[in-house]
Amino acid sequence: MYEFDIERPASIVAAAKALNAEGAQALGGGQTLIPSLKQRLDQPATLVCLGGIAEMQGINASGNDLSIGGGTTHADVAAGAGAYPALAALAGNIGDPAVRNRGTIGGSLANNDPSADYPAAVLGSEAIVRTNLREIAADNFFDGMFATTLREGEIITRVDFVVPEKAAYAKFDQPASRFALVGVFVAQYGDHVRVAVTGASEGGVFRWAEAEAALAADFSPAALEGLSLSGDGMISDLHGSGDYRAHLVGVMAKRAVAAA
Amino acid sequence: MPKDHGIGASPKRREDVRFLTGAGNYTDDINVKGQAYVHFLRSDVAHGTLNGVDTAAAEAMPGVVRIFTGADFAEVGGLPCGWQVTDRFGEVMQEPAHPVLAQGKVRHVGDPIAAVVADTYAQARDAAEAIEYDIDELPAVIDMKAALSKGAPKVHDDLTSNLCFDWGFVEENKEAVEAAFAKAAHVTTLELVNQRLVANAMEPRVAVGDYHRATDEHTLYTTSQNPHVIRLLMGAFVLGIPEHKLRVVAPDVGGGFGSKIFHYAEEAFCTFAAKAINRPVKWTCSRSEAFISDAQGRDHVTKIELALDKSNNFTALRTDTHANMGAYLSTFAPSVPTWLHGTLMAGNYKTPLIYVNVKAVFTNTVPVDAYRGAGRPEATFQLERVIDKAARELGVDPIKLRRQNFITEFPYATPVAVEYDTGDYVATMDKLEEIADMGGFEKRRKASAKKGLLRGLGVNCYIEACGIAPSHLVGQLGARAGLYESATVRVNATGGISVMTGSHSHGQGHETAFPQVIADMIGIDESMIEIVHGDTSKVPMGMGTYGSRSLAVGGSAMVRAAEKVINKAKKIAAHLMEASDADIELKDGQFSVAGTDKSVAWGDVTLAAYVPHNYPLEELEPGLEETAFYDPANFTYPAGAYACEVEVDPETGKVTIERFTATDDFGTLVNPMIVSGQVHGGIGQGIGQALLEGCVYDDDGQLLTGSYMDYAMPRADDVPFYKVDHSCATPCTHNPLGVKGCGEAGAIGSPPSVVNAVVDALQRGGHEVTHIDMPLSPSRVWQAMQQG
Structure with a gap:
């Protein structure tokens, strides 16, 4: 780790101001950033800690709407998002207890690790990502591996979900990291279904349109029979080939539908 | 009634009071007044000519005490190898120099180029980044067979090739073995990889060097399994310090699994530097650094052939193994694929003729040496896999085939130079069949099938040579020490x-x-x-x-x-x-x-x-x-029989271990609870090798599995509750306690039964799969199912 300064703003406005400074870097739960700093892979001048901002904390449920503060930890979502069981279950299976008690939903989304779980839930639930500047629909938020449409210094303040009629997340663990080798989130909203896939694609989280159409017509695992994805453009590494990941997307999609 | 004290009782471990309350005294807990800290600048390329190291800018950085390079060790001995193997042709092995800090060349990612000593660790690390070094990268040799091909780049320019030795055992048996194969009724052949592993002891290595000028006394605190051996190797061969002026302390050590046997450059460095700067010097290895500096384990590529007569008696066994030494010879590396491996190839069976060929190869990778079991897991794995394959080819029950070929009379002189003093392989197999409830397997298999899962049962036996070792014998075998x-x-x-x-x-x-x-x-x-x-x-x-x-x-x-x-x-x-x-x-x-x-x-x-x-x-x-x-009269020969039941998810390839049963003969038990714990831990490591772990380099010699993000260690939910039994005891005949040793058995005995079980499950599921190389990751199992 190199030396850095740390600021602990108490409000979103103060945090945004601090992030305007040269070399400033937002710090959420630090579950990716801190290991990178320890490896000396990054050298921010100032870390702006978002953990002390009360207005970014907590979960508000109202009818079918669920709004989660950007600074809410995975453990708090697991325990407090009972109105959206599929989301709570997903949060409760991220990493390990240490990760879940530090890592935040805003941090995970801003990092957009191609194997992270939350991007699948957010894209699969057509959530709205709210920032200090604007609101961004999930379809417009993710922009490839480790990339989002967030601007420099922009802060995810809340994430708003509409609870679907049915939903589930099926994850197949990468054996070492237990990140998603493939994770599929399915959600049924009235006459349409969203299927979001994480872990598999070199382009990061994506929607599987063919599966969405099939499930909209018949929300059952059988509806996915015969559908397949190409291994081209899928991540291929020592934990699995692109073809294997493409195959797993089909398997996990069926399991998610069955569990929903 | 279980005993409540003395031999055979199971009092709780008194050392756990301090380990479990954070009161242990590990090497990193030792801080000597005035100590400085060292950070090693390590090569980030696998192979290259080191033209120069410019430390001028770094020397001027805050807190820097001194920066050392290979030149500082020009007058100092290299790290010695403690075992000299003689090859098939009577020639001694090729033994390269192993400098404390790189001199002229770097030979693996992690090879230390310079050592920065500073007032704080952070300062040392900062200054290391300011060192300018000039490396002309050379093509790396990673694959062993490629390393032996004509014109391959040489890891050591002064050696004739990358072949450390070509060992034949027993060379005199070679022709008779070939003749037996020529008239065999059946020959089963299996090619397999026993993959490279990273030891990953919970506590990374640490070294603290201290020197008192007034008395000319050196002290090294180090994470070692054998402080006296380090004192001898480092004192006599590296630094020239007599034993009476060198104290080596290995306090509480958080696991070794072999990787802390060896004498490492960092130990010699801290001892040397403490005198050079007249100030204590401390090094604490990070986990990332451990992946590129701790000696690694296994890494054999083997072809094994088993000859049987028409009655299914084993008549001969022949193996051809390439064993990776890595870039340098670690302390006991040459002994692992030879005397700890070839001598075990008889296993529990009365195969009359055996020939083992091992080619040890230098590559641009981290050195390989003993890791829990050391040579014996490699022997057991190939033998128990080829027997299983033979049983399937012949359509006979794998247990029956084993029983038919068991050694039943003791003492038994094997054709590979050792004499088993005692054992009862029938008894451990009987006990295994009983407590593993093999009779209930079919019912469990059907229940798995209802869930859409393939269930398989795998069995293996093992024998190991422990209680290392009779000095007169190992002396003849090339050991440069008494044991x-x-x-x-x-x-x-x-x-x-x-x-x-x-x-x-x-x-x-x-x-x-x-x-x-x-x-x-x-x-x-x-x-x-x-x-x-x-x-x-x-x-x-x-x-x-x-x-x-x-x-x-x-x-x-x-x-x-x-x-x-x-x-x-x-x-x-x-x-x-x-x-x-x-x-x-x-x-x-x-x-x-x-x-x-x-x-x-x-x-x-x-x-x-x-x-x-x-x-x-x-x-x-x-x-x-x-x-x-x-000094023992013979090795001890613990042996046993293991059974594993797995479920394979045919949609994903994921293997789940449902049952694991171990029957071991360790002779007399002093503390059965500790023995069971050792077996549990060993099986956990064996399951880790079978399903999860694997050290992978790319073609350029970069380590792809350099952290736990990619190197899969077993977790608690990867292993089942084990059923273990040690009741079939035949006490060792030649030591006063009748004990045989239990520390490595689990790691030796478990991988073959896991793989045998997965192959069994897949074959029962209609797949023509005869072998999958470890680790049996979901992706590999799925891939195998697609092909067969």
Whole structure:
């Protein structure tokens, strides 16, 4: 780790101001950033800690709407998002207890690790990502591996979900990291279904349109029979080939539908 | 009734009180006043010519005390290799230099180029980034067979090739083996990889060097399994420090699994630098650094062939193995694929003819050396896999085929140079079949099938050579050391005992088990006995802990020393009771005169030894302390039979271990609870190898599995609850305790049964899969199912 300064703003406005400074870097739960700093892979001048901002904390449920503060930890979502069981279950299976008690939903989304779980839930639930500047629909938020449409210094303040009629997340663990080798989130909203896939694609989280159409017509695992994805453009590494990941997307999609 | 004390009882481990309450004293807990910190600048390329290292800018950085490079070690010896193998043609192995810091070339990612010593660790690391070095990258050799091909880049320019040695065992058997294959009724052939593993002890390595100018005394605190061996290797061969001026301390050590046997460059560096700058120097290895600097394990590529006659008797066995040495020869590396591997190829079977060929190869990778089991897991895996494959090819029951070929008479001289003193392989297999409930397998398989899962059952046997080792034998085999052990039993005036043992405990529970032995011999409470280990200034001599040798060799030395103590104490007691030495009996801590009611207590005798007012001074010296060295007459041969039941998810390839059963013959058990714990841990590591772990380099020699993000360690939910049994005991015939050693058995015995079970599951599921290389990751199993 190199030396850095740390600021602990108490409000979103103060945090945004601090992030305007040269070399400033937002710090959420630090579950990716801190290991990178320890490896000396990054050298921010100032870390702006978002953990002390009360207005970014907590979960508000109202009818079918669920709004989660950007600074809410995975453990708090697991325990407090009972109105959206599929989301709570997903949060409760991220990493390990240490990760879940530090890592935040805003941090995970801003990092957009191609194997992270939350991007699948957010894209699969057509959530709205709210920032200090604007609101961004999930379809417009993710922009490839480790990339989002967030601007420099922009802060995810809340994430708003509409609870679907049915939903589930099926994850197949990468054996070492237990990140998603493939994770599929399915959600049924009235006459349409969203299927979001994480872990598999070199382009990061994506929607599987063919599966969405099939499930909209018949929300059952059988509806996915015969559908397949190409291994081209899928991540291929020592934990699995692109073809294997493409195959797993089909398997996990069926399991998610069955569990929903 | 289970015993509540002494040999055979299971008192809880006394050392766990400090380990579990954070009160251990590990090497990183040791901070010497005024210490500086070292950070090693390591090569980020696998192979290159090191043209120069410019430290000028770095020297000027804040806090820098001094920066060392290979040039500083020009007059210092390299790291020695403790075992010299002689090849098939009578030539000794090629043995390259292994400098403390790179000189002229870097040979693997992680090879240390420079060492920065500074006031703080962060300063040392900052300054290391300011070092400018010029490396001309050379093509790396990673694949062993490619490394042996004509024109391959050489890891060591001064050697004739990348071949360390080409070993044949037993060379004289080669032709007879070939003849047996020529007339075999059936030959089963299997090509397999025993993949490279990273040891990953919970505690990374640490070294603290200290030097006192006034007395010219050096101290090295280090994470070692054998501090005396480090003292000898480093003192005599690297730095030229005589033993009486060099103290090596290995305090609490958080696991070794072999990787802390060896003498490492960082130990020599800290010792050397402490004198050079006249200030203590500390190094703490990070986990990332451990992945590129700890010696790694396994890494064999093997073709094995088994010949059978028409009655399915094994008639001959032939193996061809490439064994990766990495870039340099680590301390005991040459012994692992040879004497710890070839000698085990008979396994539990009376195969009359065996020929083992091993080509040891240098590559641009981290050095490879002993890792839990060391050579014996590699032998067991290939043998038990080829037997399983043969059974499937012949359509016979794998257990029946094994039983038919079991060795049943002991002692048994194998065709690979060792003689098993005792064993009962039928008994352990009988017990296995009983407690693994093999009769219930079909019912369980059907239940799995209802869930859409393929269930398989795999079995294997194993034998290991432990209690390492008879010095006269290993000397003939190329060891440059003796492999005895020593112990001093020091009885204090009030009867308490300190046992100084050359064995080192880094998880094995010696501090609990060793006192159980002494307590039994004398008949006193275990709490009166303390075990002292891990410090060359306290323990006279020691060869350390590895090869499941501590109780069999170190414990035997302790018994011999205790016998001497008891003999002397009897003489004192005889004097106190005015009786003849020959009539004195010791029981329950009381010395009595046979046939009388006269007795004196243990404490009365020990007090007399140190307060010799009434004492036979003309015949006996005062005091009560004895030392013994014990050199075993033979190896010990623990053996057993293991069974594994798996479920395979045919949609994903994921393997789940549903049941795991182990029956082991360890001879006499001193603390059955500790033995079971050792087996549990060993099986966990074996399952780790079978399903999860694998060290992977890319073609350029970059480590792709350099962290836990990609190197899969077993977690608690990857392993089942084990059923283990040690009741089929045939005590070792040649050591005083009858013990055989249990530390490595689980890691040796478990991988084949896991793979056998997965192959069984897939075949039952209609897949024509005959082998999958470890680790049997979901992706590999799925891939195999697509192909067969």
